[in-house]
Amino acid sequence: MEHHSEPRYAPLEQDEAGSSRERLVTDHEFRKSNPGLPYMEAPGELEVGKKKWYKKRLTLIFTPFTVIMTVGFIVLAALLGTWVAQGKAANSVHLAEVGRLPFMGYNTWNEYHCNINESVILETARLIKSHGLLDHGYNYVSVDDCYSEKTRDLNGNIVASKERFPSGMKHLTDTIHSLGMKAGIYSDSGWFTCELYPGSYMNEERDIKLFQEEWGFDLLKYDNCAVPFDEIIKEGMVGKYTRMSNAIKKQSQLSGKPPILFSLCQWGRVQPWLWARQLGQSWRSTGDIYPEWISVAGIINENSFISWATDFYGRNDLDMLEIGHSKLTYDEQKSHFTAWAFMKSPLLIGTDMSEITDEALSILKNAEIIAINQDPVVGTAITPFRWGINPDWTFNRTHPAQYWSGKSENGTIIMLLNTLEEPADMTFRLVESPWIRAGRQYTVRDLWTHTDNGTAVRSFTAKDVPRHGVVALLLKDAGDEPVGTLPPCSTPEWCMDQNGTRIDQ
Known part of the structure; x- marks a missing residue:
């Protein structure tokens, strides 16, 4: 029997644009239109299910219009892809610029609590610089609770206290920046702060724009008081802090600037060392410190079990330093500073800088200890x-x-x-x-x-x-080590000679 060896195609057809093409036909259609041909497995046949399909030759005829449209589409797609890639790269760079190492500086709470004003803060900043602490890395000056009026304005914004900050927050941050330093601000994840000033719940995007874009702050400490009722918030601890984290990221994307440094202050509740790295750069791992050895020892104890969680861009925050407070001895202050520095905690001074002693300054300015905290190569903390x-x-x-x-x-x-x-x-x-x-x-x-x-x-x-x-x-x-040092194994467990003799030590 003679076999036809050429592939079989349907007749040429033309579409409305005048392009010629050969259409796909089934085995049944092909044989119906060619009744005299015997059955065969011709080259080019494809079997799908119970049907056999034949390859078709596609012939395209391009008009000048279709050529121009095709080229234009390719160029537009390339430009769009480049724009998206650059946007993603820029955002990644911005995120990577923030919080690689523990931040260092000053916070007003331990020394002043609510007794703060612009004069106290600016004088503190000047003293940090004149005492040489800025040269050692202490470059943040952070305003804690009680800086605002008790209510928001008619537009819903937090208002700086007119009595305590008569020149406004932008003047404060501009002055701090002019000293070569950065400025930190405070808010809360609930309805109110811990001293019942306005919190940021349900105002996260508004507040972060105010803090960073309008007031010029570089760091946000975010507290854990005045928690909304469950039926309102419908969130756990992670979700409550995710709200502000998302607002920070959105503000960075809108402004094209690096995000504000985000310091979660939720006292170690619900194991933040497991999840907070995705939201910010530091998280409080314990309750508040106070200037007694039992407090320092207790914080060291709690962190001994979780110090593994610290690394670049995310770390346990052991709370502010109590260096310079007389209830701790000189040796206790050295232990306190060493543990905080070696566990890669943020290092925030909290004493009256106008009365600080040379002894306290000698601890805070120990360059060899600070170098461990600010190690550019190793971000992990010490462990027991x-x-x-x-x-x-x-x-x-x-x-x-x-x-x-x-x-x-x-x-x-x-x-x-x-x-x-x-x-x-x-x-x-x-x-x-x-x-x-x-x-x-x-x-x-x-x-x-x-x-x-x-x-x-x-x-x-x-x-x-x-x-x-x-x-x-x-x-x-x-x-x-010197040749012949005995015993042959520094660790006695299963010490053995290559001949199989176990060495008793």
């Missing part, structure tokens, strides 16, 4: 490797974890915290820290005495650490 007095992972407000370590740009950082009521020696094996290598020796730099203290092999002991005092060390790899 041994609790010390208590079994590991023990919750104890008065005696938190004592032995901590972490990575840094220049080596391994160690914090030894004496939580006892008397001086004590503190000893640890180097390899208890996960960042130390076995079989190596390490140079030891004391970040409070600013001295190099020789080389540590296998272990280190800090002598007579003061009551509630701290030792802050930077360990740098100095090469192999």
Whole structure:
């Protein structure tokens, strides 16, 4: 039997524009119009379900009009794609510009509470600069609660107190900016602030535009008081703070400027370390601090279990510093500052800058401690490797974890915290820290005495650490430990010779 080997197509047709094309036909249609041909699997046949379809040759005839329209469409699509891509890239850049490192500066609440005015704040800013603190990174001056009138104006806007801020908030921020500093403002996620001034609930977009665009603030601290009834808000903690976060992002997109720095102040409720990174750059991890050791120790204890959550662009906020308040001893203030800095918390001064002592300034200006907080390479915080007095992972407000370590740009950082009521020696094996290598020796730099203290092999002991005092060390790899150092394993568990002999130590 003779087989026809050429593909089969339907006859040419013309459309209304004059373009010729061959249409697709089924096997049944093809045979009906060609009854004399035998059945065969011709090249080009496609079988779909029970029907066989034949390929068709498509012939397009372009008129000048269709050519112009096609080219125009391609150009328009390319321009639109470029515009969208640039917009997304610009927004990503803006978001990446904010809050990579912990912010540093001053907040009015601890020292002044509601007794604030523009003179106090501007004088504080000038003193921060004249004391040399701006040179050490303290560049935010933040206004806390009580700066506004008790009610909004007829247009629904928050109004700065005419008595306390007669020159207006724009004058305040302009002056702060002229000093080379940034300005922070305060609001609340509820109906009112904690002192019952207007909050931002249901006014998020209006307020963030006012704070950032009209008043010129660079940071927003956002509190957790005056929560609306459930039947009104229909949100949990995450949703309540998402409202302002979304408003901040929208304002950034509209203005083309980086978003305002967003500091969530919701006291560690509902585990913000799990979700707040998506909303802002810092989140309070505990309740409010007060200037007593029991408060400092309690905050360290709570954060010992969640310090892993801190990294670039998002961190646990341990609350404001109490450096400069007399209820804490010098050693307690050093411990307080070291723990906050090494856990990468924001560092906000909260004392009267006109009366600050040289002792307090020496703590706040410790450049080696600040360098850990502001490390440009490592954003993670220190974590405990041994609790010390208590079994590991023990919750104890008065005696938190004592032995901590972490990575840094220049080596391994160690914090030894004496939580006892008397001086004590503190000893640890180097390899208890996960960042130390076995079989190596390490140079030891004391970040409070600013001295190099020789080389540590296998272990280190800090002598007579003061009551509630701290030792802050930077360990740098100095090469192999001396040959023949015994015991053969610094960690005794399952120490074994290559011949299979287990080594008892």
